[in-house]
Amino acid sequence: MASRAEHVKQLMEMGFPENRARKALIMTHDCGTEPALHWLIENADSPDIDAPVPESLASRSSGRVEGSSSGFVGDTVPGQPPALGVPTQPAVSVINPDGACSPGFIVGTSECKAVLVVDTSLKMSIGKTAAQCAHAAVGLVKNMHANSVPWLHAWEMEGEKTVVLKANSSAELEALEAKAQSLLLPTFMVEDAGRTEIAAGSKTVLGIAGVSEVVDQVTGRLSTLR
The missing domain is CATH 1.10.8.10 (Ubiquitin-associated (UBA) domain)
Structure with a gap:
């Protein structure tokens, strides 16, 4: 090396x-x-x-970055890139949870994606759902930019593959968030301000991003929102 x-x-x-x-x-x-x-x-x-x-x-x-439910997880040094369980480039390296580099996925940007998971129990209108998904997508991308996720630019240039899935409750969203963070994936949880259809503080959409194989460990069993 x-x-x-x-x-x-x-x-x-x-x-x-x-x-x-x-x-x-x-x-x-x-x-x-x-x-x-x-x-x-x-x-x-x-x-x-x-x-x-x-x-x-x-x-x-090497090291890990502290975050909240709307960011990255780990020991903290503010501004340090996270030791994510995702590739550091659209090539052959990954950064492991312990911060070490090792051979891993042969990654093209088509193998990275963002997932937006909607809590359907809230019975939001189509317009409200679309707005909440937009908040989740923007928040997730801002988090990744702020933490200098190395594959982010390539993902953006290749069409920003994104899928929308459905969850059945706020508790399910929280469980998905916890699992994603345990895998050191970028996340962003939207909490509604309560000005229109639903109660203030309602958790509406969870955004997760990373290598498809890793993200699928969290959301692979979920159905597409239709």
Whole structure:
């Protein structure tokens, strides 16, 4: 396996400043040039891209990110990319839950997807359901951008494969969310403001994203919303 210095050199040969190259490798757990390159592209316009890496990150090459029901799960270093159970690039690497890199899925973007799960027990109208799905999709993508999910840009460029499924209760949505987070998948839960059809705080739609095989471990038994 190539060293961090070798990957830094490769990124510098592509035209990136040394400090950015080094930061990108740290922020992607030293998983190689391609994940670091994806991170650099995703964060090119970030105002703090040249800010120093926190010492807590600089001293280690892997880790996990804290999140809530609307984000990622793990031990925390704010702003650090999550050690997701999904590929770091549309190629051959995955980041395992322990933060280590290993060979995994041979991933093309068609093998990544987002799933929106609707609580049908709320009996929302078609328009209300559509609005809640839109909130879930936007929130999920914002979370992934905020956490620099390395495969996000490729998924967006390839059509953003998304399916809508149905659950039978709020309790079922919460159970699905917990299982998704145990697999370190990005999630976003929509809670309604209560201004129209349903009570405030009602959990309406859960968004989950990742490699299809991993997402299906959570939602594979669910039926399509029709």
